Amino acid sequence: MAARIERLVTSGQFTLDGGTWDVDNNVWLVGDDHEVVVIDAAHDADAILAAVGDRRLGGIVCTHAHNDHVNAAPALAERTGAVIWLHPDDLPLWRLTHPDRDPDAWLADGQVIEAAGADLTVLHTPGHAPGAVCLYDAGLGAVFTGDTLFQGGPGATGRSFSHFPTIIESIRDRLLTLPPGTKVLTGHGDPTTVGAETPHLDEWVIRGH
Known part of the structure; x- marks a missing residue:
């Protein structure tokens, strides 16, 4: 059975640098009827567990x-036995939220995480955070x-x-080089495609300076 992508939206708060904002997050599940990987365990372990259902949770991957x-990652891991994956450059940020519990395994650029027929290739894309990663699967035609x-x-x-x-360098060199039809499945909000975003790179550079 081919892998498929499922989207769950959870709500909570983002806190950093003394500020707090209400946010809706996309939680992505990649897998089939038997096994699934969760990308970004945000806010609500119960809701994510319900989405996983009786499938084996093969891992919790943090972008x-x-x-x-x-x-919600530690609670989800505790209840399922799943491994939490994070890029090591983001450990200082992780410890702001979870000072007493480190991730279980480290992501590395070029690593492939397999899940029920999906092959998620790790792309290290720093900028938003030092250890930010994207996950690309050519077979699914998608990048998370x-x-x-x-x-x-x-x-x-x-x-x-x-x-x-x-972040501009990461986007230009690691993401906009993917096939134009690649679906861009984001951490918040609606999906887009590589082809839809590529023409706007110069605008972002001007806007960002």
Whole structure:
């Protein structure tokens, strides 16, 4: 059975640098009827568990460690036995939310995470956060971009641990080089495609300076 993509939206708060904002997050599930991987365990472990159902949870992959993307990860791991994956460059951010529980395994650029017929290739795309990653599957024709690339532009770089020139470089070199029809499945909001976003790169650079 071919892998499929499912989307769950959860709601909560994003907190950093002394500010707090209400947010809706996309939680992505990739797998089939028997096994699934969760990308970004946000806010609500119960809702994510319900979406997983009776399938085996093969892993919890964090695109980055802002609290709104990882706050439900330990509870989900505890209840399923799944491994939490994070890029090591985001450990300082992770510890702001989970000081007493580190991730279980480290993501590396080029690594492939297999899930029920899906092959998620890790692309290290720093800028929004030092350890931000995207997950690309050519077979699914999709890239999961977390908060690196959205419909209409790059993720925010106005807070700690972020850097605008770096996120532009990541998007230009790692994401806009993917096939134009690739679906961009984001950490918040609606999906887009690589082809829809590519023509706007120069606008983002001008806007960001």
